[in-house]
Every structure is written in structure tokens, then in C-alpha cells.
Amino acid sequence: MACVADLRLAGIGMTSARTRDRLVQRLRDQGITNLQVLDRIRNVPRHIFVDEALGSRAYEDTALPIGFGQTISQPYIVARMTEALLEGGAVDNVLEVGTGCGYQTSVLAPLVAHVNTIERIEPLLSRAKERLKELGIRNVRFRHGDGTLGWKAHAPFDGILVAAAPLTVPEALLKQLRVGGRLIVPVGPEGEQQLVRFTRREQRMEREVLGPVAFVPLLGGIA
Ligand code: SAH
Numbered sequence: 001m002a003c004v005a006d007l008r009l010a011g012i013g014m015t016s017a018r019t020r021d022r023l024v025q026r027l028r029d030q031g032i033t034n035l036q037v038l039d040r041i042r043n044v045p046r047h048i049f050v051d052e053a054l055g056s057r058a059y060e061d062t063a064l065p066i067g068f069g070q071t072i073s074q075p076y077i078v079a080r081m082t083e084a085l086l087e088g089g090a091v092d093n094v095l096e097v098g099t100g101c102g103y104q105t106s107v108l109a110p111l112v113a114h115v116n117t118i119e120r121i122e123p124l125l126s127r128a129k130e131r132l133k134e135l136g137i138r139n140v141r142f143r144h145g146d147g148t149l150g151w152k153a154h155a156p157f158d159g160i161l162v163a164a165a166p167l168t169v170p171e172a173l174l175k176q177l178r179v180g181g182r183l184i185v186p187v188g189p190e191g192e193q194q195l196v197r198f199t200r201r202e203q204r205m206e207r208e209v210l211g212p213v214a215f216v217p218l219l220g221g222i223a
Contacts, residue, residue: 005134008045008048009045009048009134009135010045011045011047013056014055014056014057014058014059015045015047015055015056015058015059017042019059020041020042020059021042022059023041023042023059023060023061023075024038024041024042026061026076027041027061027075027076027079030076032076032079032080032083033083034079034082034083034086034087036086036111037079037082037083037086037107037111038079040082040106040107040108040110040111041075041078041079041107044103044106044107044135045135046058046059046072046075046103047059048131048134049066049072049101049102049103049106049131050064050065050066050072050101051065051066051067059075061074061075061076062074063077066100066101066124067123067124068121068123068124068223069216070100070121070124070216071100071216072100072101072103073100073103073104073163073215077195077213078103078104078107079107080195080210081104081161081163081184081195082104082107082108082111082161084182084184084195084197084210085108085159085161085182085184086111086112086159087182088180088182088199089158089180090158091111091112091158091159091182092112092113092114092158093112093113093114093116093154093156093157093158093159094108094112094114094115094116094157094158094159094160094161095115095116095117095118095147095150095151095154095155095157095159095160095161095173095176096108096115096116096117096118096160096161096162096163097117097118097147097148097150097160097161097162097163097164097173097218098118098119098147098162098163098164098218099117099118099119099124099125099128099142099163100119100124100128100163101124101127101128101131102117102127102128102129102131102132104161104163105117105128105132105137105140106131106132106135106137108161109132109137109139109140110137110139112139112158112159113139114139114140114141114154115139115140115141116140116141116143116151116154116157117140117141117142117143118142118143118144118145118146118147118151119142119143119144119145119147120144120145120146120147120219120221120222120223121222121223122144122222122223125142125143125144128142129142141154144222145222146220146221146222147162147218148166148170148172148173148218148220149170149172150170150172150173150175150176151176152172152176155175155176156176156177156178156181157176157177157178157181158178158180158181158182159181159182159183159184160173160176160177160181160182160183160184160185161183161184161185162183162184162185162186162218163215164186164215164216164217164218164219165185165186165187165188165190165193165213165215165216165217165218166185166187166217166218167187167188167189168187169183169185169187169196169198170218173185174198174200174205177198177200178200179200179201179202180199180200180201181199181200182197182198182199182200183197183198183199183200184196184197184210185198186213186215190214190217191214193212193213193214193215194209194210194211194212194213195209195210195211195212195213196208196209196210197210
């Protein structure tokens, strides 16, 4: 017999499997092709990451408020960033900057060996921890801190994913990438941000612009 917790994760009505399938189809139509990523979008119950009152909108392809002036990322963007991170070789050790509610973390974690995630707003981090525990995701290390400094103790990273936009890319993040590693980051002021992928090569840093995006700003310090 299904218990209440199972029903909460499975969803009903506007949070049901059929609603999620529609979201996945929409992301396919927009050019997301990585099947593992699409599968995660289908299986991660996005409704448990937002306020209950917003649950019926959880599978719309839109950012939604999560408190503290922050938002849960739009599913298309989560899928695009994850796909861009996984493209081009194995990714074991990942750094995520800007845990937020933990939705992006939950999409990513089962596709890699380890995720190290940093969030500057403590209450968001504790809530994210609880959600991931509820989903049985165990390969994530959490830190309350300033992600612009990276996480030296666990560097170098095969991949770094930044969920908030700096005006210029923090040096520490580029330094903590291993050769062949990829940094996916939205860069620029509000209204003019571009999603960029940096790939560390032996002698240089490769830079590809993936397209325009809208993120909250990456801030220094902790809250
Ligand atoms: N991807 C997340 C949403 C991230 S919103 C999700 O799926 O929910 C961006 C997050 O980055 C916010 O929670 C914000 O507090 C955090 N953030 C901004 N600057 C930061 C910094 N310097 N270090 C760590 N986190 C930061």
C-alpha cells in the first residue's frame, strides 16, 4: 500500500505523471536531447521544492519564488545547463554554486559521482538538505558559504555549475577546474546575461556562448 509520503512524491492532478510528461515534451521541442537529463526532469518531483500554494504551477516551464528574494530555476534552464555540463566527457566531481531549493541539485546528482553544493542563504540550504534526503539522494555535500571562492578542499572539479550571475567570472572557479573540465555560468548584468561554457584546455581556456538567460545576481559573502 502506498503511504502518504509516496503519494506526495508521485503527485496527483496538476503534479501527476501526465503533467510532467507534457513538460518533458516541451523541453524536447526546445532542443533538449540528453535522455538522461529528460528522464530526471520527468522523475524529480518539482512540486515538493515550491510552496504548496504554487504546487499546481510546478511543471510549468517557469521560474517560481522560493523565498528570500530567490527563485527555483526554470526547468528548461536546468536541463540546458545539465546537458551542457555533461557534454564532452565523463563528469565525476561537480561543484554547484547556488543550491537554492535544491531542484537543480536533484536533477544533476544521480547523473554524476559527487556533487559539492554551496549556498549563501542558510535557511535555503537546510531546506534543500531535507528535500534531497526525502528523495534518497546521498552523493551531495552541502556548504553554507560564498561560492565565488569555489571549494578548494574538493577541487579540482570535472564540472562547475553556477546558478546565479556574476558580472565577471570568479577567478577561483576557473582555477578549480581540472584540464578537460567545464564551467557553466550565466555572466553579465540583469537584462544582458549570456550562458557561457568555459572548458579548461592544457594551455588555454575555451569559451562558448550558449545563449541569453535571466538569473538572480551572484552575490559575495554569506547571509
Ligand atoms: N538552481 C537553484 C536556484 C538557484 S537561485 C534551484 O534549482 O533552486 C540562485 C541561488 O544562488 C540563490 O539561492 C542565491 O542565494 C544563491 N547565491 C547567490 N550568490 C551566491 C554565492 N556567492 N554563493 C553561494 N550561493 C549564492
